[in-house]
Amino acid sequence: MARAIQLSIENVRTGRGGPFGAVVAKGGKIIAEGVNCVTATNDPTAHAEIIAIREACRKLGAFELDGCEIYTSCEPCPMCLGAIYWTRPDRVYFGNTAADAADAGFDDSLIYSEIQQPHSQRKIPMVPMMREEALEGFRTWKKQINKVPY
Numbered sequence: 001m002a003r004a005i006q007l008s009i010e011n012v013r014t015g016r017g018g019p020f021g022a023v024v025a026k027g028g029k030i031i032a033e034g035v036n037c038v039t040a041t042n043d044p045t046a047h048a049e050i051i052a053i054r055e056a057c058r059k060l061g062a063f064e065l066d067g068c069e070i071y072t073s074c075e076p077c078p079m080c081l082g083a084i085y086w087t088r089p090d091r092v093y094f095g096n097t098a099a100d101a102a103d104a105g106f107d108d109s110l111i112y113s114e115i116q117q118p119h120s121q122r123k124i125p126m127v128p129m130m131r132e133e134a135l136e137g138f139r140t141w142k143k144q145i146n147k148v149p150y
Helices: 002-013 048-060 078-087 098-103 109-116 131-143
Strands: 021-026 029-035 068-074 091-096
Touching: 002 021, 002 029, 002 048, 002 068, 021 048, 029 048, 048 068, 048 078, 068 078, 068 098, 078 109
Parallel strands: 068 091
Antiparallel strands: 021 029, 021 068
16 A cells, blocks of 8 residues: 555656556565556546556456455545456455545546436436447357356
């Protein structure tokens, strides 16, 4: 956790991005690190956890983080939380809370409340279309014999 916090502070001091750092560890050793690079790369998905997860998966040659732990300087946002659940680490440790992040100007509460809204009532309306045609992708997946489930 100390390394994740150190990364978050260094990231702000160097002017590269927001105050977020994350590490992925396996067997007590750090295998990947990440810092927030959203503004440096113009990539809204370049959160510290996402960067660290991508690097860890690349190094391990796997899309899951079995046997790994994630240490992050702040409670993960909804996007990072989704990525964490998809990668299935053993545990996640975090420093700052979502409330601390909101107090610093990083408020995710809108996203959490939007998820609860019907599609048509969200601030960015979500409009279903061509469902029958889209279902063909799932039908094909279900029939595929040599698929890699995840």
